Every structure is written in structure tokens, then in C-alpha cells.
Amino acid sequence: MDLAEDLVQDSFVKLWENRDRLDRTTMKAYLYKIAQNNTINYRKRQQLFFKFQRKGTVDRDFDTPEKLAEIAEYEQKLQTVIAMLPDGGREVFLMNRLEDLTYQEIADRLNLSVKAIEKRMSKVLKIVRDQLGADI
Numbered sequence: 484m485d486l487a488e489d490l491v492q493d494s495f496v497k498l499w500e501n502r503d504r505l506d507r508t509t510m511k512a513y514l515y516k517i518a519q520n521n522t523i524n525y526r527k528r529q530q531l532f533f534k535f536q537r538k539g540t541v542d543r544d545f546d547t548p549e550k551l552a553e554i555a556e557y558e559q560k561l562q563t564v565i566a567m568l569p570d571g572g573r574e575v576f577l578m579n580r581l582e583d584l585t586y587q588e589i590a591d592r593l594n595l596s597v598k599a600i601e602k603r604m605s606k607v608l609k610i611v612r613d614q615l616g617a618d619i
Contacts, residue, residue: 490525494518497588504591524583557615564614572607575600 494517498510505513565573578584578592586600593600 486525490521491518493521497521501591520585520588528583560615564611567614568607568610572603572610575603576607576611579604 494514497517498505498514501513565576568576574593575589578589579586584592586597586604589595590597590600
């Protein structure tokens with residue numbers, strides 16, 4: 484019940500933040516879509532968390548000094564790669580990966596088309612994969 488209330492509250496906050504850009508006739512549909520996206524994003528984060536947690540139960544040496552050093556090194560490399568991304572691409576990447584915004588939400592915030600956001604994200608992901616050799 485608490486989770487549902489939190490998701491609904493987050494939906495109303497997003498609606499409130501975008502109130503100036505909305506047509507009053509479509510506000511109800513927009514609110515439903517926000518709630519749906521919030522729920523989907525929450526479920527994706529939970530799946531990722533459980534996947535990580537299951538891996539942690541199999542990989543008992545997760546907190547060894549070597550593993551901690553490896554994680555710290557990877558995080559440093561990731562920060563370096565993020566810093567070298569082009570400004571527009573970095574902004575889109577961080578909005579999507581850290582703030583869990585959809586391409587549509589990012590496009591609305593930046594006053595760009597969804598296609599422009601997709602293109603920027605595609606370029607950024609290619610750079611990240613090339614530099615880290617990872618599936619981010």
C-alpha cells in the first residue's frame with residue numbers, strides 16, 4: 484500500500500512540474516501515463532536489484548579487497564567516460580540512466596524531438612560501450 488501511494492504521489496509531482504505545458508483536456512490521460520511509466524520504471528529497478536542480489540549470493544567474494552578495488556576502478560573509468568561525453572549527450576545519458584526519465588520526458592524537458600534524444604543516446608551508448616566494453 485505504501486509503495487502504491489509513493490508511486491501515485493510521484494505521478495502527481497511530475498504532473499505538477501509539467502502543468503504549464505499541458506492541455507487541460509488531456510491531463511487525465513497524461514496522469515495515467517505518468518503513473519504507468521513510474522510503475523514500469525520501479526519494476527525495472529526492482530528486477531535489476533534482484534538480479535544483482537542473486538548474483539551476490541552466488542559470488543561470495545564480492546566484498547573481498549580485490550573485488551572492492553575492481554569496483555572502484557570501474558567506477559572511476561565510468562566517471563572518466565561520462566566526463567568526456569559531448570555535453571548534450573551527457574545530459575541525455577544522465578537524465579535517462581540516473582533520473583530514470585523516458586525519452587519523451589527528456590525531449591519535453593529539453594524542447595527537442597524524441598528522435599533527437601534517441602540519436603543522442605545512441606551515440607553516447609556507442610561511446611560508453613567502446614570505452615568500457617560494457618553493456619550499459
